[in-house]
Amino acid sequence: MKTCCVTILASLAALASVAADRSAWFQEARFGMFIHWGIYSIPARGEWTYASDSWKAGEYEAFAKVFNPTNYNPREWAKLAKRAGMKYAVLTSRHHDGFCMFDSHFTDYKITNTPYGRDIVREFVEAFRAEGLKVGFYHSLPDWTHPGYSDPETPAVMQGRPVHKSTPEEYAAFKELVANHVRQLMTEYGKIDLLFLDYTSKYKQDGDYFDRERLLKIAYENQPGIIVNDRLSFWKDNVRDFDYYTPEICVPSKPIRVKGREVPWETCATINGNWGYCAEDNNWKTPEALVAGLVGCVSRDGNLLLNVGPMSDGKIPAPAVERLNALGDWYAANGESIFGCGKSKFTPPFGCAYTQKGNTLYCHFLQQPLGDVILPGLKGRVAKATLLRTGETVNCIDQWGFELLEKDDQRIRPKGIVPGDVKQNKRKKVVGQSKCNYNHFPPTTQPRPNRPCPVLSTIHPSVQPRLNHPSCRGEG
Ligand code: GLC
Numbered sequence: 106m107k108t109c110c111v112t113i114l115a116s117l118a119a120l121a122s123v124a125a126d127r128s129a130w131f132q133e134a135r136f137g138m139f140i141h142w143g144i145y146s147i148p149a150r151g152e153w154t155y156a157s158d159s160w161k162a163g164e165y166e167a168f169a170k171v172f173n174p175t176n177y178n179p180r181e182w183a184k185l186a187k188r189a190g191m192k193y194a195v196l197t198s199r200h201h202d203g204f205c206m207f208d209s210h211f212t213d214y215k216i217t218n219t220p221y222g223r224d225i226v227r228e229f230v231e232a233f234r235a236e237g238l239k240v241g242f243y244h245s246l247p248d249w250t251h252p253g254y255s256d257p258e259t260p261a262v263m264q265g266r267p268v269h270k271s272t273p274e275e276y277a278a279f280k281e282l283v284a285n286h287v288r289q290l291m292t293e294y295g296k297i298d299l300l301f302l303d304y305t306s307k308y309k310q311d312g313d314y315f316d317r318e319r320l321l322k323i324a325y326e327n328q329p330g331i332i333v334n335d336r337l338s339f340w341k342d343n344v345r346d347f348d349y350y351t352p353e354i355c356v357p358s359k360p361i362r363v364k365g366r367e368v369p370w371e372t373c374a375t376i377n378g379n380w381g382y383c384a385e386d387n388n389w390k391t392p393e394a395l396v397a398g399l400v401g402c403v404s405r406d407g408n409l410l411l412n413v414g415p416m417s418d419g420k421i422p423a424p425a426v427e428r429l430n431a432l433g434d435w436y437a438a439n440g441e442s443i444f445g446c447g448k449s450k451f452t453p454p455f456g457c458a459y460t461q462k463g464n465t466l467y468c469h470f471l472q473q474p475l476g477d478v479i480l481p482g483l484k485g486r487v488a489k490a491t492l493l494r495t496g497e498t499v500n501c502i503d504q505w506g507f508e509l510l511e512k513d514d515q516r517i518r519p520k521g522i523v524p525g526d527v528k529q530n531k532r533k534k535v536v537g538q539s540k541c542n543y544n545h546f547p548p549t550t551q552p553r554p555n556r557p558c559p560v561l562s563t564i565h566p567s568v569q570p571r572l573n574h575p576s577c578r579g580e581g
Pocket of ligand 1: 141152153303304353373380
């Protein structure tokens with residue numbers, strides 16, 4: 106018994122020390138909005154179109170002369186993000202095409218020289234801050250339009266054109282431009298919470314192509330509280346530590362470790378198949394998949410940065426809005442299982458994922474269970490189980506089926522999730538139980554096209570587990 110109590114207290118202590126860290130807010134937040142937006146939203150073929158499609162000289166750049174997103178309403182975006190449960194947002198200040206969405210002092214290829222004329226980045230930070238969200242910038246290290254930058258992932262190579270070989274002066278000017286832009290972003294837009302620098306390609310994995318330490322110094326000196334991601338280096342183990350690490354469009358198998366220690370991390374993911382707006386991409390992920398992805402990240406101590414690619418008129422595409430609203434409905438009922446939560450030591454049941462906060466364990470049903478649900482290792486340790494979205498009690502089943510279970514398996518019967526509950530509940534005369542609705546999925550738990558499956562229950566493992574519990578023996 107003692108050892109189990111110690112285990113729980115120890116994990117609380119670990120959480121407390123994280124709170125002292127600069128990235129504490131980030132690890133608590135767990136969910137953010139990524140926004141890929143630029144003049145590439147006009148041709149509407151994603152943000153790599155400048156490299157992956159053939160453009161006549163000047164043709165792509167001319168989009169800057171007509172870019173006029175008069176429907177841009179960042180306050181609406183911020184409200185949408187907030188309602189979805191997102192606590193921070195990251196906007197592309199510049200992508201690889203070199204076009205600046207802010208009023209750069211160092212290039213004319215920028216938003217204030219478009220018919221729109223206003224600084225989109227400034228409007229973004231002001232609107233999102235006003236809604237109480239933290240703000241960050243994605244800033245591309247590569248600049249495909251600069252003669253000082255080229256590698257096999259630049260447009261010339263991809264389109265089979267001759268590659269310009271940078272002179273040392275051009276390369277120096279390129280590095281200077283990146284540093285100047287980072288300095289401007291770090292000094293002229295108030296408090297910036299996060300900087301996502303993207304990326305060091307495999308062709309630049311050796312050496313320090315972008316002047317890593319200089320850029321980090323600029324960021325930290327001007328924004329002492331900021332966190333900066335890991336993409337200033339290709340390999341993570343042989344260079345300095347970064348504040349957080351950024352896998353892409355996947356749920357890692359475990360909490361991420363660098364140099365042997367667990368680190369803060371965030372998976373960024375598309376909501377369809379593209380980052381930048383792509384008119385032909387209707388490959389929208391289901392709300393269920395998005396919820397499962399979010400839960401998967403949190404269950405491994407990570408964050409999800411879910412992307413939207415606004416259109417050239419300034420609107421977020423309707424299917425993305427629909428999904429964010431569905432996530433908002435889900436979050437309103439289930440958000441406590443995400444915010445401030447992290448991994449659990451317990452093994453989740455079949456088809457489920459666990460998140461945990463203190464001694465409250467959240468069991469997320471990623472699919473409708475076949476029937477009763479078997480919780481490994483929790484026999485006798487569940488003080489109380491409830492369905493999170495309704496607060497209804499979930500019964501532990503101790504008199505049936507245990508003969509074929511592991512000794513430490515706990516069987517539960519989540520009401521409203523399990524077909525056939527009417528019979529069981531009638532027989533057991535469960536107080537307050539309505540006699541219908543329990544033999545099928547009630548409407549709110551149906552996996553419907555535009556509704557994430559909000560099937561979730563909380564399980565509170567007892568802090569006083571039984572002495573004879575097998576998993577308590579010999580621990581610690
Ligand atoms: C990659 C892509 C880029 C996208 C980013 C998001 O670096 O080059 O287009 O912005 O991933 O993480």
